[in-house]
Amino acid sequence: MPVRRGERFICGRRILVPEALVGTVLGLAAADEVFGYTREDMFATLVCTIEVHRGPVHYGAVLNLRGPEAGTLWALWRDGAEPSAVIEIPDCPAGREVDEPCSEFEGHPGGHSWELSDPPRIATTFPFPLRTWM
Ligand SMILES: [Zn+2]
Ligand SMILES: [Zn+2]
Numbered sequence: 001m002p003v004r005r006g007e008r009f010i011c012g013r014r015i016l017v018p019e020a021l022v023g024t025v026l027g028l029a030a031a032d033e034v035f036g037y038t039r040e041d042m043f044a045t046l047v048c049t050i051e052v053h054r055g056p057v058h059y060g061a062v063l064n065l066r067g068p069e070a071g072t073l074w075a076l077w078r079d080g081a082e083p084s085a086v087i088e089i090p091d092c093p094a095g096r097e098v099d100e101p102c103s104e105f106e107g108h109p110g111g112h113s114w115e116l117s118d119p120p121r122i123a124t125t126f127p128f129p130l131r132t133w134m
Pocket of ligand 1: 011012013048049050053057058059
């Protein structure tokens, strides 16, 4: 697939949600008493959807909270390690006025989701041989 000049890509790193993280996510989600969340609501695979970055920390949405003001639970992980941190971050407000909301979190680095494409090569899901991508 030819790469268009100037095309921008998401990071695209993938990792399976470890079993240990399921309880953490559902525990956080349980703080919302209106909606009951189960593991079926969670993503089984995290995909880092922010723009290609140099920093070592990847961000993957793990659970979309329901409700008009709700944000999203994001799991953070580093290359070569399992995700261990989960934080709730409001959704990026960009694009709402044209009904094409950005699917990133508020304050995310890089371009908005509609400015980015999937990477030309799909990254392997963790675990994989440790490599450096600089
Ligand atoms: Zn990333
Ligand atoms: Zn955005």
